[in-house]
Amino acid sequence: MADDSPQNERISEAEQAVMEALWARSPLTANEVADAVAPARGWTLATVKTLLSRLVAKQAVETAPDGKRFLYSPRVARVDFATGESKRLVDRLFGGSAAGLFAHLAEAEALTDKDLNQIEALLKELRK
Amino acid sequence: MADDSPQNERISEAEQAVMEALWARSPLTANEVADAVAPARGWTLATVKTLLSRLVAKQAVETAPDGKRFLYSPRVARVDFATGESKRLVDRLFGGSAAGLFAHLAEAEALTDKDLNQIEALLKELRK
DNA sequence: CCTTCATGTTTACATCCGTAGTCGATTACG
DNA sequence: CGTAATCGACTACGGATGTAAACATGAAGG
Incomplete structure (x- = not known):
């Protein structure tokens, strides 16, 4: 019984800020997400990267490889x-x-x- | 600048269940609160006591001494x-x-x- | 009086959340 | 070709939350 459906896990408030960036425009690189979100929240790039990872783990965001890096897209509308x-x-x-x-x-x-x-x-x- | 106003702190989901009991009827003893909420949530008395303590700390609930024990009442409507x-x-x-x-x-x-x-x-x- | 019960306080511990630093690999530039 | 920049993965850590046991203390009953 594989859990393949998106978003059973809850999206936290900080994570939502990241999602908003991706909902506004996607796919984005981690850097682009950071540019969009970090200043307003006073975050460093590292924080955004962590949030992206957690969102991927929660299957709320999916990644597509783009050479060396990833492009992130929302998996939940x-x-x-x-x-x-x-x-x-x-x-x-x-x-x-x-x-x-x-x-x-x-x-x-x-x-x-x-x-x-x-x-x-x-x-x-x-x-x- | 004393912070005497009730509820600046956030009330969590578990804590809300306790509040519901007090909103339904108050004041109540810890035991009465437990009788009201513990079965439905599968909690022990200890858990309810912890939640009550945290709510008191958050100033969402106030206590009135009643002999040996306390009577709890909501401080936030x-x-x-x-x-x-x-x-x-x-x-x-x-x-x-x-x-x-x-x-x-x-x-x-x-x-x-x-x-x-x-x-x-x-x-x-x-x-x- | 001494033991037991009730009750609030303290401590515990795993998980999540917010925030971020470090590491390792890979790419790109000189 | 070697070194620097890039980028994801892993690690960190304090606070909140969910859940609960242990402890202390006072009251009540025998």
Whole structure:
């Protein structure tokens, strides 16, 4: 029973920063990833390399040899990651009810007018 | 500059299970908390005691002496915890846009009809 | 009173995470 | 051809987390 499916392992916060770079553009070399991510987080190249390794181990990223080095690409889509994390939150905090999450955000005044308008438009669209 | 405000520290997943017990009913003794959470998670009393200690250290839980033992109560409201976690998710994944989260859930078909109805009703209420 | 039970405190330990240095091999440049 | 730069792999290490046992101390019961 080989575990060939991507991303059973959890992606940590620091790792996500690396994924974002790859989601934005890929494939990238380790250096390119570092250029994209390291400055904003104050990381050294070594840190980025470690995170890339861990992501490869977690099968969240795959490598293609390119001469001496590797080109890195995401193996999990950002959409799937976002879905997983969102569902986890909804389950953990709102008993699986997405509406519960929205009620909560509304109550916490965490919804801007813009949010409300967009959600309303979305709803209309879905109803169609 | 004393840090007297509750919960700057992050509450972990295991710790949240303990918080849930206290949010459901409080104050509770360590034993009562254990009775409430240990079976479902397969924990021993010792584990619950450790988690309670850490929560006290994190100022997420406060104690009141009750003779020989302590009574534990939450110091952070569940609502605030939920708000914090929700905002963190929205920031980390949807650039701070709650509508983005909503659009995403819709696209992932993670919204049931019930969710949609409830959200619609919510919106109507907010528009009032 | 002395033993036992209950309960909080301390210690333990494996794993994960954040952050990074070092090593070994390979490539490229002089 | 030899030396320097490059790059992935391995090692490191402190803190957080999950999980729990050992210990100390006070209370309760015989």
